[in-house]
Structures are given as C-alpha cells and as structure tokens.
Amino acid sequence: MDLFSQLLRNRKALIGVTILLVVVLLAVFAPLLTDYLPTQRVGRPHQPPSGDHLLGTTRLGYDVFTRLLYGARVSLAVGFGAGLLITVIGTVLGIIAGYKGGVVDEVISFFTNMILVIPNLPLLLVLAAFIGQASPLVIAIILGFTSWAWGVRVTRSETMSIRQRDFVKSAEMLGESQWRIMAFEIFPNLISIVGINFIGSVIFAVISEATLEFLGLGDPNTVSWGIMLYNAQNSSALSVGAWWDILTPCIALATLGLGLALINFAIDEIANPRLRTGGMLLRWAGLIRRGEGTL
Amino acid sequence: MSDPLLSIRNLSIDYVGATSDFHAVKNVSFDIARGEFFGLAGESGCGKSTIAFAISRLHRPPAIIRKGSQIVLDGRDVLTLDDAELRQLRWREVAMVFQSAMNSLNPVLTIEDQFHDVLKTHTGMSRSAARARAAELLALVDIAADRLSAYPHQLSGGMRQRVVIAMCLALNPKLLIMDEPTTALDVVVQREILERIHKLRQELGFAVLFITHDLALMVQVSDRIGIMLEGELVEVNDAQAIYRSPQHDYTRKLWASMPRLGGERAGEGAAS
Amino acid sequence: MAFLLRRLAFYLAAFIAAATINFFLPRVMPGDPIQIMFAGAGSDLSLENLNALKLTFGFIDAPLGEQYLAYLKSVFTGDLGRSIRFFPLPVTELLARALIWTVGLVGLATLVSFALGTLLGVMAAWRRGTLLDTVVSLSSIFSSSVPAVVVSLIVLFTFGYTLGWFPNGYAANPMLDPGWTWEYVSSVLYHGTLPMLTMVLVLTGGFAVTMRNNMINLLGEDYIVMGRAKGLADRRVMLWYAARNALLPTVSALAISLGAVLGGSLIIEVVFNYPGMGNTLYQAILARDYPVIQGELLIMTAAMLTANFIVDLSYVLLDPRLKKA
Numbered sequence: 001m002d003l004f005s006q007l008l009r010n011r012k013a014l015i016g017v018t019i020l021l022v023v024v025l026l027a028v029f030a031p032l033l034t035d036y037l038p039t040q041r042v043g044r045p046h047q048p049p050s051g052d053h054l055l056g057t058t059r060l061g062y063d064v065f066t067r068l069l070y071g072a073r074v075s076l077a078v079g080f081g082a083g084l085l086i087t088v089i090g091t092v093l094g095i096i097a098g099y100k101g102g103v104v105d106e107v108i109s110f111f112t113n114m115i116l117v118i119p120n121l122p123l124l125l126v127l128a129a130f131i132g133q134a135s136p137l138v139i140a141i142i143l144g145f146t147s148w149a150w151g152v153r154v155t156r157s158e159t160m161s162i163r164q165r166d167f168v169k170s171a172e173m174l175g176e177s178q179w180r181i182m183a184f185e186i187f188p189n190l191i192s193i194v195g196i197n198f199i200g201s202v203i204f205a206v207i208s209e210a211t212l213e214f215l216g217l218g219d220p221n222t223v224s225w226g227i228m229l230y231n232a233q234n235s236s237a238l239s240v241g242a243w244w245d246i247l248t249p250c251i252a253l254a255t256l257g258l259g260l261a262l263i264n265f266a267i268d269e270i271a272n273p274r275l276r277t278g279g280m281l282l283r284w285a286g287l288i289r290r291g292e293g294t295l
Numbered sequence: 296m297s298d299p300l301l302s303i304r305n306l307s308i309d310y311v312g313a314t315s316d317f318h319a320v321k322n323v324s325f326d327i328a329r330g331e332f333f334g335l336a337g338e339s340g341c342g343k344s345t346i347a348f349a350i351s352r353l354h355r356p357p358a359i360i361r362k363g364s365q366i367v368l369d370g371r372d373v374l375t376l377d378d379a380e381l382r383q384l385r386w387r388e389v390a391m392v393f394q395s396a397m398n399s400l401n402p403v404l405t406i407e408d409q410f411h412d413v414l415k416t417h418t419g420m421s422r423s424a425a426r427a428r429a430a431e432l433l434a435l436v437d438i439a440a441d442r443l444s445a446y447p448h449q450l451s452g453g454m455r456q457r458v459v460i461a462m463c464l465a466l467n468p469k470l471l472i473m474d475e476p477t478t479a480l481d482v483v484v485q486r487e488i489l490e491r492i493h494k495l496r497q498e499l500g501f502a503v504l505f506i507t508h509d510l511a512l513m514v515q516v517s518d519r520i521g522i523m524l525e526g527e528l529v530e531v532n533d534a535q536a537i538y539r540s541p542q543h544d545y546t547r548k549l550w551a552s553m554p555r556l557g558g559e560r561a562g563e564g565a566a567s
Numbered sequence: 568m569a570f571l572l573r574r575l576a577f578y579l580a581a582f583i584a585a586a587t588i589n590f591f592l593p594r595v596m597p598g599d600p601i602q603i604m605f606a607g608a609g610s611d612l613s614l615e616n617l618n619a620l621k622l623t624f625g626f627i628d629a630p631l632g633e634q635y636l637a638y639l640k641s642v643f644t645g646d647l648g649r650s651i652r653f654f655p656l657p658v659t660e661l662l663a664r665a666l667i668w669t670v671g672l673v674g675l676a677t678l679v680s681f682a683l684g685t686l687l688g689v690m691a692a693w694r695r696g697t698l699l700d701t702v703v704s705l706s707s708i709f710s711s712s713v714p715a716v717v718v719s720l721i722v723l724f725t726f727g728y729t730l731g732w733f734p735n736g737y738a739a740n741p742m743l744d745p746g747w748t749w750e751y752v753s754s755v756l757y758h759g760t761l762p763m764l765t766m767v768l769v770l771t772g773g774f775a776v777t778m779r780n781n782m783i784n785l786l787g788e789d790y791i792v793m794g795r796a797k798g799l800a801d802r803r804v805m806l807w808y809a810a811r812n813a814l815l816p817t818v819s820a821l822a823i824s825l826g827a828v829l830g831g832s833l834i835i836e837v838v839f840n841y842p843g844m845g846n847t848l849y850q851a852i853l854a855r856d857y858p859v860i861q862g863e864l865l866i867m868t869a870a871m872l873t874a875n876f877i878v879d880l881s882y883v884l885l886d887p888r889l890k891k892a
Contacts, residue, residue, distance in 0.1 A: 114581045116823065117875060121830030122848060122867045123588070129852040129860055130592050130603070150823075207714040211834060214716050215849060229716065238720075238728050246724065250717040257712030265708055272784075281696040284311040284357045293309075293359040294374060295352060351796050355786075356696070378801075385798030398789040403811050403887055412807075413797040446887040459793075 006270045013266035019259025023252075027072035036063040038070040038223040046235075046242040056244035058228075059235030064248050067223055071249070074224035075256070078140045078209045083202035085144030090151020090201075091194050095182050097152065098159025108152065115149040124208060128217035135219045139209050147204060151197045158193050162186055192271040199264045203257055210253055225249040299326035300469055300502050301350070301368050307361040308345050308354070319345045319358075321526040327502055329469070334505045334513035334534070336549075337523035343506045344394075347472050350504075351385050352376075369469060386413055389470040390463035394478065396456040400447035406458055407443040410465065417466055432461040436491065453484055460491070464499065472504045477512075489516055510549050514538045522546050570889055574879045578872040583639070585868040589861045590625060590638050601626055604857045605651060616655070620858065623648040642865065648858035652851070658862035662847065666866065668738055669843035672759060673832045676766035683767070684774025685817060689810045691775065692782030703775050710772020715765070715831040719838035722765045733761045736840030762839045769831050777820045781813040788812075815886050822878040825871055844870070 008014070026033065036042045043057040050056070055064035097108040127142055128134050134142070162168065163186065171185050187194075212218055213226025220227060228249040232238075237245040287293060308320040320342040327333045335343045348354050350366055352373060366373040368388055376384065393399045401409060410429035414420045420428065430440035436457040447455055456476070463471055473492075477485040492503065493516070507513055513520055513534070520537045522530045522545065530543040541547045593600035604624065605617060621627070623646055625638030641647070647658035691703035727735040739745070739754040785791065786809060794808040833845030840846065844867060851859035883889045 110580075113577065114584050116826065117578070117581045117868075117871060118585050118588075119826045119829045119867050119871045121826075121833055122864055125833075125848060125852060126588075126592070126860055126864050129855070129857075130596050203712055207716075210714060211716050214834075215837065216853065229720070233720075238724055241728075243724065246720055250720055254713040254717050257714065258709065261708045261712030265704070280311055280313045280357050283313065284359065285696065287311060287359055291362065293361045293364075295354050295356070295358065295360065348792075353792055353796055382798040382800070385796055387798065391793070391796050393789045393793060395789060399793040401790045401794065401808050401812070403885070404807065412799055412803065416797070416799050416803075448888050462797075 010266045010270060012262045012269070016259045016262030016264075016266060019255060020263070023072055023256050023259070024076060026069055027076055030066075030069035030073065033069055034063065034066045036066040038062060038067045040066075046237070046240060046245065048242075049244055055248050056242070058231060058245055059237070059242075060231075064228075064244055067228055068225075068248055068252055070223045071225045071228055072252070074136050074222060075206055075209065075226070075253075078136045078143075078224070079202045079206035079256075082140040082143040082147075082205035082209070083198055085140070086148045086201040086205065087151060087194065087198040089144070089148035090197060091155050091187075091190070093148065094152040094155025095159050095186055095190070098156040099163055099178070099182050099186060101160075105156075109156070112149045112152045115146070116153070120147065121208070121211070124212060125215065125217065128212055133219045134212065134217055136209065136222055136224060139212055139218065140205070143205050143208055147201070147208075151201065154193060154197060155190060158190055159186055162189050192267055195267050196264050196271075199260050199267070203260045203264075206253065206256060206260075210249070225252050296326045296328055298329070300329040300331070301327040301504070302365070303346070303350075304365040304367070306346065306349065306364045306366065308342070308349055308364075309359050309361060311357040311359055316359075318526055320349075323523075323526075323528045325521050325528060325531050327470070327504060330496070330500050330502050332496070332503045332505065332516060332518045334507065334517035334520040335523060336507060336510045336513050336520060338508055341523040342526040343523050344474050347391065347474050347504065347506055350470075350472060351389055351391060352381055353391075383417070386463075386468065387417055387466045388468055389472060390466070390468040391472040392456075392459055392463055392474065392476045394475045396459040396476065397447075397452045399459050400455055402447055405444055405446055406450075410443070410462060413462065413465055428465070432465055433458070435464065435495065436461045453480070456480070456484075456488065457491075460488075460495075464495065464501075467499060468501055470502045470504060472506070474506045475508070476505075478507070478509075485512070511553060522549070571879060571883065574876060578876060582865075582868060582872060585865055586639060586642050587635075589864055590635055592861075593624075593857070606855070616649075620648055624858070624861075647862040647865065650851075650856055650859050652854045652856040652859070658858050661859060662844065662862055662866050665842060665844045665847040666870070668841065669832065669836070669845065670870075672762055672766070672836075672841065672843060673828065676763050676832075677770065677828055679763075680767050680770035681774050681821060684771040685778040685810075685814070687771070687775040688778025688780075688817075689782060689805065689813075692779045692786070692813075693805045693809070695783070700779075703779060707772035707776035707779075710769065711776075715769050715834045716838065718769050719765050719835050722761055722768070723838055726761055726764075734758050738842050759841075762835050762841050765835050765839075766832060769835075770828060773824065774817070774821070778810075778813060778817045781816045782809055785809065785813055815882070818878060818882050818885065822875050822882075825874050825878070829867060829871060 039062060041061040042063050043053055043061050045057065045059050045061050047053055047057040053063050053065065055068060057063055058067070093108055093112070097105045097112075123146060124142060127146070128139075131138060131142075168181065168185050171181050176185075209218075209224070210226035210229060213222075213224060214229040214233065216230060218224070218227060218230070220230070226249075229246065232242070232246040232249070235242075235245070237243070288295075303326070304324045306320055306323045307318070309316040309318050323342075323346065325333075335346070337343050345354075345358070348358075349360055350368070350373065352360075354360070360374060364374060368384070371384075373381070373384065400406070404412075407426060407429055410432070411422065411425040414425040414428060426443065429443055433440060433442065438454060438457055438461070442450065442454070442458075450458065471492075477488055480488070495501075496503065505513065505517060510520075514537065517534045520532065520534050521528050522537070522543065524545045530537065530541065530546050532542070537546065541550060593603050596603060601621065604626075605620060622637065623641045625634040625641070627634055627637055629637075645659060647662075650656045650658055650661055653661065687703050691700040694700055723735065726732050734740075734757065737758055739751060739758050743751050743754055745751060790812075791804065791808050794804040832843070833848065835841070836843045836845035837849045844863060848860065848863040848867075850856075851863065
C-alpha cells in the first residue's frame, strides 16, 4: 500500500517503529532476558543498579529490570487492546454519523459532544473508585467504553467530506447498500485518519492505565509500569534516593509514548504533505545558498 | 519597444522537488509598454500565473527564479532589490487582483482596516485621512462609503471583487496585474468589470497585465497578446494580428478549437 | 447570540448527564448502594444524619424516577451532602476551598502555556524549515507522548529532591497563616513554581504544534498572498493576516483539550501534594468518601463547562463571521 511504503521512507516513522519493536521484543522475550521472576525476592531492599541487578531492586527486593520487562507485556496489552476498542467504536460511530446524517447524526453527535465535555480523567477515577481494585482487563474495558468520543468527531468530519465525492455518489446510484458503501467505499479512504486515531488511542490508553494504577486504583498484584510507579511512590523512593525505582517506569513510559507519537506525526505528515519538515525544502535551501536563483 | 514599463528577459522559474525540478516557466521574454493592456493567454498550468507572481516576487519555497532572469520594472530590476526596497515597490508600482478576489480579503479585518494598513504602511497617512481616501476609492467602483465598516463576509462576491480593484488603485500603481479576475463570475459581471477597468485606465493611465485562458475575451480588450504553452511564450503580437493571422501552430489550434456561430473563422484571413 | 444560547443549553444537558452518572453509579454496582456510599461513616453518623444524607442522594422510599428527581433537586439547590471523612463538613465547602487553588494553578498555567505555545507555533510556521520549526515540532512530540505523571515525577525528582531548589509539596508553608501578607503570598508563589512549571511543560507543546499546523494550513490562502503583495511589513502579515486567522481553529482546539488539561492538573496536584480539586478527589477516593467523590465529579464537570463557555465567548469575539448583528 502506498501509505506503508511512504512510511518506511519517513525518518520519524522509522525511529518510532524501531522503538516500538524494541519494546515489544523485550516484552515477548522477557523470560529469556532475565533469570528472575517479577514477584520474587532476589535482593536487599532498594539496592542500586549493579551487575546482578541491572536496574536495582525495589523496596521489597524485587528486581527492577525483570519487572520492567514483564510489566511491558501488561502495558502493551492494555494499550493496544483498549486502543483497538476505542478506535473501533469511534470509527464505526463516526462513519455512520457522517454518512447517514440527519437524525442519526444529531443523536450520535449530541452524545459524543456530551461525553467530550465531561472531564475524562475524573470520570475514570470515579468509575474506578466504585469498582474497587481494577485489574488491567477491567481498566482496558473502562477505557474502551468511555474514551471513543474524540475518534467519532474526527472520523465524522472526514466522512462528511468524502461522501460528497463522485465515487461515492456513483456507488449510491448503482444501488449499493449503505453498509457496503460505508465499509468498502468510505472506510478505505479514511485509513490515515483511523491510523492516527488508533495510535493516539494506544498512547492515551497506556498513559491512562499507568495513571490510574499510580493513583492506587489498580490491582496491586499486577506487574505493570503503572504499578511500578505506585509501589515506588508508596515506598518513598524519591525521598530515600532510590532513583532507579521511580525513574525506570518513567523512562519506559516516556520512551514508548515517544515511539508511538513519532509514528503518529509521521502518518500525519504523509497524509498532509504541507506539514512536513525537511525533504524538498532542504534541496531548495541548498540551491538558494549556491546562488542558483532567488525567490 | 523604447522605454517599456515592464521588461522581462530570460525568465526561468522552477518548482524544486525532492529529486527533480518542474520547469514552470522556460526562458520567457516580453515587454509591456506604459499604459498598455497586455493579455497573457494559455491553458491551465502553462505558467502564466507563475510569471504574474514573480513580478512582485510573491513566490514561496519551493519556487525558485533561476539565475540569469531579469524583471525590469520602470528601470529597476526587481530581482536585485532587497526586502525593504521590494516592500516599497509592492502596491506602489505594481498591484495585483487575484483569481478569486472573494478570498483575497482578510476575513477578520474590516474593509476600512484593510485600506488603512496599506495606506499607512506606504504613506504614513492618519486614520481619518486614510478613511477619506478609502471612501474616494470605493466611489471609483460605485460602492457606498458606509461599507467601510463591514467585514468581507458581509459583502456579495461581486462587491468584494470591486473592493479589491479599488484597493489596488490606492497608490496609483503603474501596472495592474489581473490573474483570471473574471473566471469565477458570470458573463454579465465579467463585462461590467472589464468596462470599469477600461474607464479607470482612461482616468488613471495604468498598464494592465491580464491573465486568462479565455482567448476570445482577451482579443476584445487587449492591445497586445502573448500566448503561452507549457512554460514557453510561443507567440507575441498585436491583438488583431493574433486574431487574424496567428503565426504559431498552437495559437491556430486554440482558435480552431473554439466553436463559432458563423462568419469568418479566426485565423483564416491569411494563408495557413 | 443564538450560538451562545445553544451552547448554554448544551452545557446544561451535559451537567445533567454528569449528575445522572452520579445517580446511577452506586445503584448499578454490585451490593447495596447505601452500604457502598455510606459504609465509611462508622459511628460518627447518627441515624438522623444518615437519613438526611440518604435524602440528599435520592435514597428515598420511592420509585426510581422520584429518587432521580430528588437527587437532581439536591444538586440544583447546591446541596451536595456532607463529607463522610470530615463529617459534618458540607461537600460544597470542602470543594470551594480546593477549587480556588485549582483555578489559580490551572487557570494561570493554561493562559501562560496557551500564550507561549501559540507564539512559538506562529514563529515556527512563519520560519518553515528552520531550526526553530524543527525544535518546536519535535518538542511537541515529546509533550504529547510523555504522561503528566512522568513529567511531574521527573520535575519533582530533579528540582525538588536532587537540587533542592523548590519545596516538595503543599500550596504554601504549612506553618504560615493564610492571608494577604507578603510572607504568605511569596510562600504560595514559591510552592506553586514546580506545579506551574510542570503544567507549562506538559501543555505548551500541544498548543505550539496546533498553532503551527493551523498557520501552515492557511499560508497558501489568497488573503495572505495579497497581504504580502500589498507591501505590508512581514510581521504585520504574520500576525494580523496569518496568526489572527489561525487563532480561530486553535482556540477551538483549546476547548477540546480542556478535559486533558484538567486531567493533567489532577495528577500534578497529587504528585506535588497541592490542595486543589485533583488532590481532594484523590484523597476522597482513598478514603472512599463517596459524597465528596460524587460532588467532585459534578464540580469538575461544572468547571469544565464554564471554561468551555469562556472559550465559546472568546471565539465569538474573535470571529467576525459569528458576530451577526
């Protein structure tokens, strides 16, 4: 597909995909990369990084590096799982609202805008408080069912501009059913928007899960980057100077977020060439500098 | 031509790409005399607007005007001017009416503000003096002075077109460039605009560079016409000569492709 | 005018939606809703006080519809019940104090970030392809991908613990009495520096890239070219022709991002132990103080709606096309 080949040539996308791949590989091959188990006492409390423990130990003597690797699995799973759910709901509702118009559109838009205007994190917190200790699965489900609103808006406006195009009108005249049109004529033209929406949702889900767990609303028995933050905060890692305990999940989250964001910016640049930095402008600048011409 | 107003020599303009360049204008040369109505015709993409933009140096990257080009306006080569001189020259010596004048006006400023900023920048006029001058200019195009406090979206398309023309004449430029000014309008309005321009030319004496793809229209209003094809200027001549005895193959094809209701076919006055 | 009225009606509906969520949450969770809501009370709560609370939240002996109306009545008469943890402190009083801190911190931080971000975005778009453009674009990527919790922790770690330049928490020195004394005010500013800094770091990038992209999207418009063709000074075209128009979709984006702004402030308050709405909600959740939790959702929603309305107002002021006579 054209989008993919362009993506591969884009520097931002390459770096982003590389980061993502590294994280995924680390998560998948966790057992091979470390001898310890994530909830196994293998050292003294808050030992600094050393040969035995690459990233030191936590307050309870667990190996931080091991928890980092196994924790990646949960963060990635929740991120992509919830991200997928958010994107599917948002895209489907957005296409239906944008294509069908009329009452259907009004109803969907009304509810979407309402949800958008109720602050997201407080709502999540309140839900999580009523649910009690939320496992990653429960968190993913809550995220999926409360955060699709943004995707609906974006997909809807793109759908509305596509539906005026000739190929859609000719499909309508040929008598294609509305569902077929939405699925096979409109949707293929929304790929870059859906892609950006998906990656954005994954970032959002990863961040929200970590945040909810940091605040103590998650299940303390899980091993995830958010729980690592929670444990570090509760064991006063900052005040005792156990920087590895708290910085490890911080940097892990930042890196994953960065990789995903780079991919997103790359897709945006490809879809909207005007936003690009570098490329032909560099060549142009070179010509001007050499005195080959002027503006 | 002796003492032309605008003298273009060897103008070459490229659009720089990632690996190769698109040659939009290839080595074009022509003159426009003072007070002359010069038409530049050709199909879409032939480079005529690119030339128009170059005269005031309005291009942005990745456009590049190649070394060796010359655009001499009233004795000065526009391509050698620095930023300050360029800004002084713009609107004072040459003004431009864009393709869809409806979108040429800034949506968030009033009409008066948009007259004021150009008048203040170039002449340092006070607010009240600028307002008076703006009212004067609007009168030239038959628009009431009370429209000064309006925003562009409050005026009709035709009115906006006329406001832009009035704005162009604010500093009495020597050259007025009109880039497809009538394409988006119907024929009746087209006629009105052209007649208005004709009258104003008689009063104020400016030259016009008129860009369009409508050759038949151009022949009726222009003194001289240039025909462009794929970046090259293939023929330049008096309007009547272009009409009766086109020299270049492409010009003949242009005429031949036009449906006629009756009478003499264009270009058949002389041997083909 | 009609535009603003429609927005107000919509906000009212959204507020009622938040109240509705509050109403149904305890009732759809497994277990006895009254048990869930007031279990934390223990022996502090006399029977008549418990009954008063039950009435406030609609737990009356009547069909669901009537319960709902009873609850709505409480909400719209400003009765949000009393805190279980700090009984008999009314929820509204508890939240009012917190609200002032949050509005101060978040309001100021949003204004600063928006101003800074849009300015950077304008310059980055105007000087396309230069170092500034690249730096702004890249730092915006960081800004949108690194969670607020991470930024807060790193700022706290670096400036609070390691370098010790700023205090590690609270809105002001707890030893001081609140008041308009220089001592107290300067303490507030000193304590507020790190949370402010964190918020600005988190928010600015997003605004910058939004403004940059909006500017770039309209740089090809005819009125921009005409502005340059008129020989106007570069800065004038950049500010009054380009930026002024790009401001409109950017302000729209601000409205949409307010939810994230509030969410981010929540985390920052928790990390820095700042006594605002966010921290209050967090403490309430830890203590299972449900009246406060529910009250927070309503007040935070109301705050969001108010902020949205303010943005709507500015949009009307900024866009002449909306100012119908």
